[in-house]
Amino acid sequence: xxxxxxxxxxxxxxxxxxxxxxxxxxxxxxxxxxxxxxxxxxxxxxxxxxxxxxxxxxxxxxxxxxxxxxxxxxxxxxxxxxxxxxxxxxxxxxxxxxxxxxxxxxxxxxxxxxxxxxxxxxxxxxxxxxxxxxxxxxxxxxxxxxxxxxxxxxxxxxxxxxxxxxxxxxxxxxxxxxxxxxxxxxxxxxxxxxxxxxxxxxxxxxxxxxxxxxxxxxxxxxxxxxxxxxxxxxxxxxxxxxxxxxxxxxxxxxxxxxxxxxxxxxxxxxxxxxxxxxxxxxxxxxxxxxxxxxxxxxxxxxxxxxxxxxxxxxxxxxxxxxxxxxxxxxxxxxxxxxxxxxxxxxxxxxxxxxxxxxxxxxxxxxxxxxxxxxxxxxxxxxxxxxxxxxxxxxxxxxxxxxxxxxxxxxxxxxxxxxxxxxxxxxxxxxxxxxxxxxxxxxxxxxxxxxxxxxxxxxxxxxxxxxxxxxxxxxxxxxxxxxxxxxxxxxxxxxxxxxxxxxxxxxxxxxxxxxxxxxxxxxxxxxxxxxxxxxxxxxxxxxxxxxxxxxxxxxxxxxxxxxxxxxxxxxxxxxxxxxxxxxxxxxxxxxxxxxxxxxxxxxxxxxxxxxxxxxxxxxxxxxxxxxxxxxxxxxxxxxxxxx
Numbered sequence: 001x002x003x004x005x006x007x008x009x010x011x012x013x014x015x016x017x018x019x020x021x022x023x024x025x026x027x028x029x030x031x032x033x034x035x036x037x038x039x040x041x042x043x044x045x046x047x048x049x050x051x052x053x054x055x056x057x058x059x060x061x062x063x064x065x066x067x068x069x070x071x072x073x074x075x076x077x078x079x080x081x082x083x084x085x086x087x088x089x090x091x092x093x094x095x096x097x098x099x100x101x102x103x104x105x106x107x108x109x110x111x112x113x114x115x116x117x118x119x120x121x122x123x124x125x126x127x128x129x130x131x132x133x134x135x136x137x138x139x140x141x142x143x144x145x146x147x148x149x150x151x152x153x154x155x156x157x158x159x160x161x162x163x164x165x166x167x168x169x170x171x172x173x174x175x176x177x178x179x180x181x182x183x184x185x186x187x188x189x190x191x192x193x194x195x196x197x198x199x200x201x202x203x204x205x206x207x208x209x210x211x212x213x214x215x216x217x218x219x220x221x222x223x224x225x226x227x228x229x230x231x232x233x234x235x236x237x238x239x240x241x242x243x244x245x246x247x248x249x250x251x252x253x254x255x256x257x258x259x260x261x262x263x264x265x266x267x268x269x270x271x272x273x274x275x276x277x278x279x280x281x282x283x284x285x286x287x288x289x290x291x292x293x294x295x296x297x298x299x300x301x302x303x304x305x306x307x308x309x310x311x312x313x314x315x316x317x318x319x320x321x322x323x324x325x326x327x328x329x330x331x332x333x334x335x336x337x338x339x340x341x342x343x344x345x346x347x348x349x350x351x352x353x354x355x356x357x358x359x360x361x362x363x364x365x366x367x368x369x370x371x372x373x374x375x376x377x378x379x380x381x382x383x384x385x386x387x388x389x390x391x392x393x394x395x396x397x398x399x400x401x402x403x404x405x406x407x408x409x410x411x412x413x414x415x416x417x418x419x420x421x422x423x424x425x426x427x428x429x430x431x432x433x434x435x436x437x438x439x440x441x442x443x444x445x446x447x448x449x450x451x452x453x454x455x456x457x458x459x460x461x462x463x464x465x466x467x468x469x470x471x472x473x474x475x476x477x478x479x480x481x482x483x484x485x486x487x488x489x490x491x492x493x494x495x496x497x498x499x500x501x502x503x504x505x506x507x508x509x510x511x512x513x514x515x516x517x518x519x520x521x522x523x524x525x526x527x528x529x530x531x532x533x534x535x536x537x538x539x540x541x542x543x544x545x546x547x548x549x550x551x552x553x554x555x556x557x558x559x560x561x562x563x564x565x566x567x568x569x570x571x572x573x574x575x576x577x578x579x580x581x582x583x584x585x586x587x588x589x590x591x592x593x594x595x596x597x598x599x600x601x602x603x604x605x606x607x608x609x610x611x612x613x614x615x616x617x618x619x620x621x622x623x624x625x626x627x628x629x630x631x632x633x634x635x636x637x638x639x640x641x642x
Contacts, residue, residue, distance in 0.1 A: 065166045067156060068564035070095055070106065073146065077108050095146075097562065104145035105558060153557050154546045157622055160560070161541035165629040167210050168564055174384035176212045177377045178204050181312060182390065184221035185297045186230055186255045189304050189444040191434050191500070192391070195423045198489045198635065200389035201310050202576050203421070205633045206567065207385075215313070215381060219373065220301075222294055222316035226255075228276035231289045232268060233258035235275075241292060242285060251296050280321075300445075307448050308482055309635060320372040324364045327372045328357050334408060348403035353396065355404055370401050374418070378411050385417045387574065392422035392495065421574045424497035434500050448482070454502045455481035458514070459642075468641060476642045480506070480514060483636040487513030490634055491580035511584040513636060516627070519587040521642040523624045527617060530600040530609050537621055540614045546622075547615045552593040556619055559589045563626050567633075576634070583630045590623045 073095040081091055098107045180200020183189045189197075200216075207214045233254070238246035248254050261268045279286045298314070305312065328344065331337050337344050342360030355367040377383045388398055398420040405411060411418060428434045436442055456477045459465060465473055488505035491512075492498040508514040527537060548554045566582045569575075599620060601611040631638050 064159070064163050065168050066160060066561070066564045068168050068568055069148070069561060070097070070565040071168075071568060073106055073108070077144075097565075098145065101555070104147045106146040106148075108144040108146065148558070150548045150554065153554075153561060154548055156561055157546045157557055157618070158541065160622055160625065161546075161618055165563070165625050167567065170211045174212055175215070175382055176204075176207045176385040176387070177215045177217060177381055177383040178207070178387045178389065179217045179219050179373075180204075180389035181310070182219045182221070183297075183301060185294050185316070186226065186251050187297075188252045189301060190441040191426050191444060191447060192441070193304075194444060194447070194485075195426060195489055195494070196389050196391070197304070197308065197310060198486050199421065199423060199494055199576065200387075201308070201312075201635050202486075202490055202633060203387060203389065203574060205635060206570060206576075209629070209633055210567065210571065212385075215383070216311060218312045218314045218316070220297075220314055220316035223318040223321060223369075225273075225276050227279055227290055227293070228272035228274070229258040229262040229268070230255065230293050231275040231279065231286060232272045233261060234289050234293065242288060246292065248293075248296050251293070251300065304444050304448065307445075308486070309637065317369050320369055320376060321364075323372040323376060324368045327368060327375060328364075331357060331408060336404075336408060346404055348400055348407050351400045351403050353400055355400055367397075367401065370397075371404065374401060374405050375410055378405075378416065383416070386419070388420045390420070390422065392424060395420055395422045419574070421494065423494040427497050427499045429499060429501050431499065448485070451481040451485050451502065452477060454506055455484065458506050464642065472639070472641050475639045479637050479639045479642070480517060483513040483517060483631075483638070486635050487516070487580060490576045493575060493577050495575075511580065516583055516587055516631075517636075517638055518642060519590070520624065520627050520631070520638050521640070523590065523620055523627070524640060526599055526620050530612055530617075532612065532617060537617065541618060541621070544614050544618060546618050550597050552596045553616070553619060556589050556593040556623065559586055560619075560622050560626055563630075579630055579633060583627060586623060586626060586630075590620075593619065 074093060077095060078093050081088070081093065093108070095106055095108045098104050178200055180203075181193060181197040183193050204214050204216050234241055234246065237254075238244075238248075258272075262272055275286060279290055304310075328337075331346055332344075336346055337357070338347065338354075339345075340354075343356050344358035345354040345356050347354045355371070356365050357368045357371065359365060374386070377386050388394075390398075402418050402420075405418070406413060426434045434442055456473075458480065459468075459473065459476055464476065468476060484502075484505040488500070489498065505512055506514050508518055527533075546557065548557050562582070566579055570578050593616075597613075597616055598611075599613055599616040600609055601613070602608060603610050628638065
């Protein structure tokens with residue numbers, strides 16, 4: 001320890017002993033009391049040493065990883081409170097950013113009210129060990145206002161510029177399974193699949209950036225009785241399908257034709273049921289027919305995934321068919337199955353609705369399939385986190401499935417996180433379920449094509465076609481179109497319904513992707529227009545101190561460093577609109593900074609650069625780096641010129 005650190009520790013223990021003695025001076029000579037104080041002192045020394053080691057570890061990582069300042073403060077205050085007040089059993093604790101800058105940068109307000117006033121000074125003395133805090137203010141109402149050192153914030157910004165946007169290191173690399181998108185084979189993807197696909201992909205990107213091992217799964221509906229009628233119709237319409245690949249261009253129409261025949265023709269219905277039996281028996285000709293139908297759907301799905309830059313592994317209901325028998329047997333062997341009019345059902349604790357794991361005709365159900373999928377992900381994939389991204393209407397179903405899995409002992413929710421991330425429906429501008437004028441469900445590819453058309457119209461409206469090359473214009477069109485569609489979804493609380501409006505999402509004012517993409521392009525252009533290349537900026541990051549003397553510089557610097565806090569919050573609640581709100585706040589904070597602080601000073605007559613304030617250029621670069629990573633997590637691809 002340095003002399004300063006040793007002095008702080010010595011002062012703290014002396015101060016603690018002195019205060020305790022003053023409380024009961026008549027007992028100073030009492031041996032039991034002195035023994036108690038010595039024991040207390042030894043315990044506090046032990047806790048302080050743990051804290052010191054933790055802080056030293058953090059400092060060793062500080063040069064590479066971004067620090068979650070809020071989390072650090074939580075740990076420090078928590079340790080200080082527990083050390084000073086051992087009689088408090090798990091005291092509540094919250095450290096939050098201060099809403100008013102004049103009261104400091106952060107505020108601790110949870111545990112102070114339940115602590116003896118005498119201990120407040122002890123806690124503050126304990127925390128003063130942290131060299132990145134400039135001072136505290138303790139208020140009688142129970143708040144502690146925390147002020148950060150400007151030199152500390154400057155150092156963290158320099159680390160960010162030198163090492164890039166690096167998340168805090170994980171204690172252990174956990175396995176995460178995200179189940180999302182999940183369209184049905186033989187049906188086209190529609191606007192209802194948009195939210196699951198966009199939200200699920202963004203969640204995966206977040207976990208991947210933070211260092212988790214992520215498995216992206218597409219639980220497609222590729223099994224069931226509907227395939228009987230599809231195969232029977234395939235046999236009639238393309239009798240040589242085994243030798244010649246059938247030219248099915250419109251699978252949706254093909255599905256409607258087979259469904260109409262199934263409803264109207266008894267002989268066709270009978271053959272369809274026979275086809276289901278043969279498919280489930282895995283007869284080769286029927287498996288080939290099934291694969292042909294699935295392949296046509298996969299090609300259509302991939303068009304959507306390519307547009308939206310979605311990476312996903314297909315693992316449909318068929319994957320779990322052979323596991324269902326074992327699942328039913330396990331529930332039966334543990335005496336958890338009840339018979340109900342020929343059905344086999346399972347009641348989970350606290351749930352009023354049972355799961356039907358075997359139908360009266362002996363077939364399995366979606367309940368059986370979802371139980372088998374969950375079991376496979378827990379035991380075979382060894383997942384630590386499993387997230388299902390579907391509409392909120394399936395919330396009750398998953399609640400029962402999770403309860404049954406816990407009841408049978410598959411997982412402990414304190415150890416394995418299994419969660420349904422539900423979302424609301426997409427509404428039209430009339431606030432009704434989003435449909436075409438004819439009342440049909442909106443095809444997702446039609447929606448994406450319309451987005452491309454609208455974004456090009458917007459770019460031409462701003463005369464960008466006159467300054468960009470054709471290649472640049474096409475890239476900008478794609479970036480704006482798909483970026484705006486994704487951001488419009490992700491910027492709303494996923495739990496709520498949201499209104500789909502091209503006019504609103506393409507508006508370059510307010511919290512939209514259009515505004516943020518233009519802001520990002522503007523920030524990136526500052527160095528280019530000042531003829532400062534990347535090599536110069538990299539060298540400046542290593543040698544130039546980031547000054548934060550101006551209030552707008554200070555505000556922007558602190559906003560940049562809140563990025564890890566934002567990601568941690570999303571990790572906890574899976575609400576991605578928090579990231580969108582943060583990026584909008586960062587962009588508007590940057591605008592305040594740029595309007596008040598000259599980064600590049602030019603001659604008013606010639607326009608030539610006469611002075612570059614390099615520390616401010618570095619703030620521009622740090623802002624752009626955070627925005628770029630935020631876009632990446634949201635699945636948005638910005639372009640250099642727009």
